[in-house]
Amino acid sequence: MANMAKVLKDEISRIAKRELRADIVLIKKDTARLKRDIAALKRRLNVVERDNRQLAKQAAKTETVEKAEAPTAPLPTPDEGELKRFRPTGRTIITLRNKLGLTQGALGKLLGVTAQSVYQYETREGRLNLRPPTKVALARIRKIGKRQARKLLGK
Template sequence: MPNIASILKAEISRVARKEVRAEIETLKKASVAHRASIAELRRQVNALETELRRFSKAATRPATLPDSANEPAEGTKRRFSATRLAAQRSKLGLSATHYGQLVGVSGQTIYHWEQGKARPRAAQLESLARVRGFGAREVALRLST
């Protein structure tokens, strides 16, 4: 006949494991819920930080006035694209030399810009932007003088 103390000890440990398992299940469910809410809060924080960055960038940009719509604000960076330069020159039907005369540089410089061997300086970018606004008639008029 088994010892009553060992049977009692085995039964107490079985009941204790059962109770602990029940408590752990509720804790696991609560932990999963908390992790999900933390993940959602992180997503919200990231979205708000992105929106804040976007608004702060917009706030730091200088406001353009309606009367200065044709002139860029001082400090505005111009972008340069070699392919767009070549496309503009071919659209106008100009040689690199003639296009260079409009911009105020040599024809060789225009070739270098188009091939990506060199990049125009800030003042030259402004000249390029000005020439981009010219139509065929205005180009012919400026080259004839």
């Protein structure tokens, strides 16, 4: 009788292993397929993130160029003689900014430069050696009032 129980127990164990083996094969196939899918998705994610970084850089460059060009368009254009005679100093920048009631950042937006650049202009002694687009923008902004400055800034 003990031998019969052992034989029965071994047979049940063998049949159970056979049944489990079929299920395990399916699970292994599913696991392998899921791992391949995850790897493919990771590759796609890396490509999308790289493209996103490149587009963000391009957008930032475009935005900077548009900011530099945008405020100068509706302002009166100074003539060549006026530009040659115009010699801005740090004191000129401070006076203009106070006249228009603007912050350094706001004046920077109108000029197409940063607030840090405006600060540097204001603290510099003597004549400022500005780049031509900045000098033209400054000559244009000299001719406007507070209302037009606020309108250009969108306030």
